[in-house]
Amino acid sequence: MAESRLAERALAYGDPSPQPSVVRVALPPSVAYDLNKLQRVQKDILGRLGCPACCSGWDIRWDIFRNFAVDEKLNVTAASAGLARFG
Numbered sequence: 001m002a003e004s005r006l007a008e009r010a011l012a013y014g015d016p017s018p019q020p021s022v023v024r025v026a027l028p029p030s031v032a033y034d035l036n037k038l039q040r041v042q043k044d045i046l047g048r049l050g051c052p053a054c055c056s057g058w059d060i061r062w063d064i065f066r067n068f069a070v071d072e073k074l075n076v077t078a079a080s081a082g083l084a085r086f087g
Contacts, residue, residue: 022059023049028078032064 025045031037045060046052067079 021057022061024061024063026063026065029064029066032062 023045025041027038027041031041043052046055049055049058065079068076069079070076
């Protein structure tokens with residue numbers, strides 16, 4: 001059954017082969033190392049992928065971001081998750 005769902009998903013997204021899709025999620029350490037927060041995020045991500053209780057067919061890569069931004073006055077701040085994928 002999981003294989004047929006994979007094939008349906010692949011066709012729906014225009015992928016000619018039913019290979020698992022890679023999903024990257026960037027998390028701050030405060031979420032990654034807190035089981036309750038991580039589970040809330042995982043449930044949300046799985047829901048967006050089609051089933052809040054199942055990750056079958058998805059290769060989810062959990063990345064902990066530790067990127068920083070420096071402004072012209074040399075103030076250092078933690079960069080947002082959106083910037084983390086470019087770092």
